[in-house]
Amino acid sequence: MSLSIYNSLSRNKEKFEPLQPGIVSMYVCGPTVYGHAHLGHAKSYVSFDVVVRWLRQSGYRVKYIQNITDVGHLTDDADEGEDKIAKQANLEKTDPMEIAQFYTRSFYDDMDKLGVLRPNIAPTATAHIPEQIELVEKLIAKGHAYDVDGNVYFSVQSFEGYGKLSGRTDQEALQSGVRVGVRSEKRDPSDFALWKKADENHVMKWRSPWSVGYPGWHLECSAMSMKYLGETIDIHGGGMENKFPHHDCEIAQSEAATGKPYVRFWMHNNMVTINGIKMGKSLKNSVNLKDIFHDTDPLVIRFFILQSHYRSPLDFSETAIKASATGLEKLRETQRRLREQQAGTAEFDLAPFALRFAEAMDDDFNTPVAIAVLFELSKAINAALDRQEGIATASRQEIAKFLHRAGIGVLGIFNIDGHENHKEQEGSAKKLDDVMEIVLALRAEAKQNKNFALSDKIREMLLTTGIEIKDTKEGAVWSAENRMKPTR
């Protein structure tokens, strides 16, 4: 068994081996923090979260960098328009740094709820201005960049292979699409900005050898990736829409500066669509995570995302979410049964399931297939538990361990708190447990006396508060809607 990853650069699945044995260096383009996170962020970061988790599960030490873009890049053209963060600051009548900080916290808040592990390092663009300036200096020294009146541009002509990631290598064709006569100071219309001179009322600006200004929008990723992970890294992830120009520019400026390959494996995740149309900030159809979490368990969203492959587009709809919620509940129910049923005698052959799960994950992180294996396992477990012989304790422990590793460790779709840690809970949660224990005892007594009218009434009344009772083989169990929410 070995891991293969689809490399956007070669457009093929390739066997993955890190450059340094045992250590994986990984960089993923982080969010620009000028608004709350939406479903697209969720898909992207959940997908890469699972990549990191699986790599770690496979025994690698993963050094995972995910930046925070807190320099506003421009609202319009790459070279024109308004700084997005500054614009939001204006709108909210505060300054850019507060905007950046506020939405950074909001971002992590949402990601935590989705069970996305924090990166090892989360560097910000504003804290790495010197590194970015240094990179520009290097490029100028090597003749790959030029300064025109305080603006520095990367010379695309000087770098062979520009556009190799997106396949946009035909410069003639590229240029014919560029608007005529807009900007004459560039030597070539495809050249992109490394450093921009700021005008009078630009708020976020820094001193540089060329002008008081701000870095170009591709620069930070190259500078920070190289600073923390080295000149050649194993994996660079990001959204598909960033292939061109962002990632192609990153490759150009990085490889021109170092003369070494920048990234070994490029991974691109696909887009979220809503009713078949791309969801985007600039379109008005973006779905805010905080709004969804209001009435949907964040882990259902996570599960929903992982039920499709990261390279497939994901179409969001109410019915699809509901179907996912029901399916996830089924898996959790199996866990519950496994935990609560009396020890049996029969052995359970877990190995084939564990193997298929691992094979799916090794095949370019095929989470939908991995989840399908979990469903099949769930069915097999339930069937075994339904039988007289049940499942022997040793087998049960083995299964529980696997489910914990697969469901919590790798996919992160099961609650960590769940109902299993009753004793460790505190405060109102503990109180609720105690009260429910009493209620269920009284109800059991009513049932014992064949007072079904009363027992049914208890069940109905509890349901109005969102607590559901089920009479299972293992006795009455209950679940409450608000208990589904993961702890932070």
Place this chain on the structure above:
RNA sequence: GGCGAAGUGGCCGAGUGGUUAGGCAGAGGUCUGCAAAACCUUGUACAGCGGUUCAAAUCCGCUCUUCGCCUCCA
């Protein structure tokens, strides 16, 4: 126009030259005081048209349709 992705049963969604994906919904059944859950049974799908092959949903060609990128975007 250029670059790229994709069209799978009621819905979502994997896979891929010959063997069951999986989930949700639906139907029938078992169990159960009832309900729920669970289990069993049930669906024979791969846009269209040609071609290659003993065999194609899977490979090739054409057509149609959808989506993304080519301005910021995960």
